[in-house]
C-alpha cells in the first residue's frame with residue numbers, strides 16, 4: 153500500500169465494515185455526552201486495528217483519543233457521534249419516526265465520526281506499509297450539539313501537539329471550507345429576590361422575574377448597537393411559581409455569538425453590565441453562571457487546497473438512479489418555496505457556478521474548490537477551538553439532498569441511507585490523501601503553520617470556558633462491558 157490509489161482501494165475494500173459501524177451508531181442514537189455505545193464501538197474498532205486508546209479526555213467519559221505510530225508529524229482526525237433529541241426517523245424518504253420522541257442522527261454525526269475513523273485507519277495502513285515516520289490520531293469527541301466536548305478537551309491540552317487536524321461534516325456539496333463561523337458564550341443569569349404575598353404585601357417583595365424582564369429589555373435595546381454578525385438569543389428557564397407569590401428566583405439562559413474572540417468578550421461584558429443594572433434596579437442579587445462556549449473557526453486555506461487536490465484524485469461520488477430518486481422524494485416533502493429560499497440563502501451565494509452545471513439538482517456529486525472565502529456563518533461549532541490551536545481544515549461532502557434542512561427528519565433518513573454512506577467514504581478518502589501529502593512533504597505543514605501563525609496573530613489560544621466550569625458527566629454503563637469488536 154504505497155500509492156494514493158492503494159489508499160483509496162483500501163477504504164473501498166473495507167467499505168462494508170465502515171458502513172456497518174456508521175449504521176450501528178445510526179440505529180442506536182445517543183444524545184450529547186451520553187454516547188456510551190458509539191464511543192466504545194469506535195474505540196474497540198481502533199484498538200482492534202492496533203491503535204492505543206486513551207479515555208476521559210478533558211474529564212469527559214465519552215471522549216477518547218486513538219493513536220498509532222511515533223514521532224512527528226502528528227496529524228489528527230476529529231470525529232463526533234452525538235444525535236439530536238426528538239428526531240427519530242426511519243430510512244424512508246418521508247417523515248416516519250421509528251419511536252416518536254426518541255433521538256435521531258439529525259446532523260449525520262454517525263457518518264462524521266466513522267468518516268474520520270476510516271481516514272485514520274487508512275493513514276495508519278499507509279504509514280505502516282511505507283515505513284514513514286509520523287503519528288496518526290482519531291479523536292472521539294462527544295457533545296458537539298450540546299456540551300462543547302472539544303472545548304473541554306482543548307482546555308485539557310488534548311490538541312496541543314497536533315501539527316494539523318482534519319474533520320468533515322455531512323453536507324449537500326463536496327468542498328473544503330475556507331469560511332468561518334462565529335464563537336458563542338453560553339451563560340445563565342439567575343436573579344435572587346425576596347418573595348412575599350403579591351396581593352396583600354407586594355411592597356415587601358423584590359421580584360427576580362422583574363430583573364429578568366428588565367435585563368431582556370436592556371439587551372434588546374443593545375441589539376441596535378452591535379455589528380451584523382453578533383447574535384444574541386435567550387429563553388426564560390425559570391420565571392417563578394405562582395402569580396400570587398413575588399418570584400424570589402428567576403433565570404434566563406443566553407447564547408451570545410460573535411466572530412472575533414475579542415468582540416465576543418466585549419459584547420458579553422456589555423450584557424453582563426445590563427444584567428448587573430437590572431439587579432440594581434430591582435434590588436435583587438445576580439448570579440452569573442458561564443456554562444460553556446466555543447471559539448470561531450479559523451479555516452486553514454493551505455489544507456483546504458490540499459483537500460481539493462485530493463478530490464481530483466478521488467473523483468466525483470457515483471450516485472445511482474435510485475439514490476437520485478430517493479433524494480428527489482425527500483425534497484418532495486418540502487415546499488418548493490422553502491427549498492428555493494434555502495438554496496438562495498445558503499448555497500447559491502457560495503456556489504453559483506456549480507449549481508448551474510448540476511445535471512440533477514437533487515444531489516451534488518461533483519467536487520468543488522472552496523468558494524466560501526470570507527464568509528462567516530452565524531452558527532457555532534466546537535471545532536473552532538481546535539482550529540485556534542492547530543491548522544485545521546473542515547471538509548463538506550454530499551451525504552444528503554440539496555437544500556433539505558439540517559437538524560430535520562430528512563438528514564436522519566439520508567444519514568442512514570447509501571447516499572450518506574457514499575458521502576462518508578468520499579470524505580475518508582479525501583482526508584486520508586490530504587494527510588498523506590502532509591506526511592510525505594514537510595513543505596505543506598510548514599505552509600499551513602505559517603498561515604496559522606498569521607491568522608492567529610501569534611495570540612495564544614484562550615479557552616472560552618473558565619477553569620471552574622466542569623463538563624456534564626454521566627455514568628458510562630458500557631465501559632466495562634466486553635469489547636464490541638475483537
Ligand SMILES: [Zn+2]
Pocket residue numbers: 259260261296321
Ligand atoms: Zn453537526
